[in-house]
Amino acid sequence: xxxxxxxxxxxxxxxxxxxxxxxxxxxxxxxxxxxxxxxxxxxxxxxxxxxxxxxxxxxxxxxxxxxxxxxxxxxxxxxxxxxxxxxxxxxxxxxxxxxxxxxxxxxxxxxxxxxxxxxxxxxxxxxxxxxxxxxxxxxxxxxxxxxxxxxxxxxxxxxxxxxxxxxxxxxxxxxxxxxxxxxxxxxxxxxxxxxxxxxxxxxxxxxxxxxxxxxxxxxxxxxxxxxxxxxxxxxxxxxxxxxxxxxxxxxxxxxxxxxxxxxxxxxxxxxxxxxxxxxxxxxxxxxxxxxxxxxxxxxxxxxxxxxxxxxxxxxxxxxxxxxxxxxxxxxxxxxxxxxxxxxxxxxxxxxxxxxxxxxxxxxxxxxxxxxxxxxxxxxxxxxxxxxxxxxxxxxx
Numbered sequence: 510x511x512x513x514x515x516x517x518x519x520x521x522x523x524x525x526x527x528x529x530x531x532x533x534x535x536x537x538x539x540x541x542x543x544x545x546x547x548x549x550x551x552x553x554x555x556x557x558x559x560x561x562x563x564x565x566x567x568x569x570x571x572x573x574x575x576x577x578x579x580x581x582x583x584x585x586x587x588x589x590x591x592x593x594x595x596x597x598x599x600x601x602x603x604x605x606x607x608x609x610x611x612x613x614x615x616x617x618x619x620x621x622x623x624x625x626x627x628x629x630x631x632x633x634x635x636x637x638x639x640x641x642x643x644x645x646x647x648x649x650x651x652x653x654x655x656x657x658x659x660x661x662x663x664x665x666x667x668x669x670x671x672x673x674x675x676x677x678x679x680x681x682x683x684x685x686x687x688x689x690x691x692x693x694x695x696x697x698x699x700x701x702x703x704x705x706x707x708x709x710x711x712x713x714x715x716x717x718x719x720x721x722x723x724x725x726x727x728x729x730x731x732x733x734x735x736x737x738x739x740x741x742x743x744x745x746x747x748x749x750x751x752x753x754x755x756x757x758x759x760x761x762x763x764x765x766x767x768x769x770x771x772x773x774x775x776x777x778x779x780x781x782x783x784x785x786x787x788x789x790x791x792x793x794x795x796x797x798x799x800x801x802x803x804x805x806x807x808x809x810x811x812x813x814x815x816x817x818x819x820x821x822x823x824x825x826x827x828x829x830x831x832x833x834x835x836x837x838x839x840x841x842x843x844x845x846x847x848x849x850x851x852x853x854x855x856x857x858x859x860x861x862x863x864x865x866x867x868x869x870x871x872x873x874x875x876x877x878x879x880x881x882x883x884x885x886x887x888x889x890x891x892x893x894x895x896x897x898x899x900x901x902x903x904x905x
Contacts, residue, residue: 538614538850545587547580547850549840550594550615552607552630552641553622557598558748561776562622562829564819566644567593569833570619571816572809580841582848589841596626598746603629611637616850617843617859619836622829624648624665624695631658640843640856644836645770645793645829648698652877659859659877661836661866662770663884665695668791669702671884671902672767675789676740677710679899680765684713686733688726688743688753691718699744699769719749726753730762744769751780758784765789773887773896775825782894794831795885795898799867806830825896828868828885835866 538546551570554563574591581587592613596606603621607630610618617640621627624646634641635657643651643660647668652658676682685707689696697718704714715736717729730753733741741764743753750772757766758781765787768777773792781788796803803826810816810824817824840855842862847854863872872880886899 550610552620554598555595569830573837600629607633673706682739686738794828
């Protein structure tokens with residue numbers, strides 16, 4: 510309901526705003542070369558612990574922009590310019606990175622990879638009157654209590670429940686070791702949602718938190734084994750995940766490791782390659798879901814050195830890249846529905862956008878969250894060093 514009320518208010522304000530305004534103000538800018546320009550902002554971690562995921566998410570947006578670089582409004586063609594700002598993977602840098610996009614006069618913001626930085630930047634976008642659309646930020650608090658933040662991904666209560674059910678169904682797990690970074694809202698939220706479902710089904714958990722900048726996980730992994738746990742659930746950043754996976758293999762822990770969408774990354778895949786580690790992650794898209802997208806993004810990566818570097822040096826398709834691709838087209842649909850680049854008009858149009866993406870059907874509920882009921886669980890073919898689909902999972 511709050512989103513619908515916001516929509517009505519935004520439309521009323523928009524009608525007033527159009528009175529006495531020139532078409533250029535409401536439709537976009539005119540670049541020095543005479544081109545009409547509309548800007549989409551991308552708010553991502555391009556440095557820091559989450560940089561690998563942020564770069565891959567941005568890559569999907571950039572590929573979509575290369576594929577569809579213009580949009581036509583009322584018979585006038587506009588160049589769509591993607592501008593981005595690095596939030597450094599930290600909540601303290603997020604507001605200034607968000608302010609940079611506001612200053613660049615963007616019509617809508619996409620991102621961020623990482624719920625914590627998304628929440629830290631939220632008020633900056635709100636004060637500017639901008640709609641922000643999360644691509645893979647899954648914490649419920651991103652959209653909770655506000656009228657400007659939306660998202661196209663599933664949420665952590667769903668993801669935590671899916672993984673807890675998977676642990677029970679796949680491994681008959683009765684005892685799970687839950688490991689996350691101390692004070693990290695994303696980690697801690699997912700651990701809580703997993704625990705709620707797992708214990709409600711009769712399971713037992715052993716919980717541990719590690720301090721920021723931990724590099725040696727020997728104690729935690731050995732404890733998981735000594736406590737007789739059946740699985741390890743660790744929804745951590747890419748940087749921590751690579752260390753946990755490689756150290757578990759070196760120590761011969763032997764327990765299945767379950768991870769959230771952050772572990773769906775080729776750096777984590779590389780850490781598991783050639784080991785006997787059983788690694789399973791929940792994610793938004795699995796290669797093979799759209800043949801046309803897969804062929805196109807691989808060609809884009811393999812013919813663009815910068816894109817290949819951003820993708821970690823190979824052409825493995827990350828789910829966040831597919832989601833970034835879809836997010837760009839959802840933003841275009843909002844701009845077309847608004848008939849304008851005006852941020853108030855785009856914000857007003859966004860709640861009613863529906864789009865058939867490579868990751869599935871995209872629509873928003875009254876909170877601004879995506880209506881999603883499916884997660885892909887994939888595992889590592891350690892000999893081949895590739896991801897393979899384990900199952901498609903729905904919440905029970």
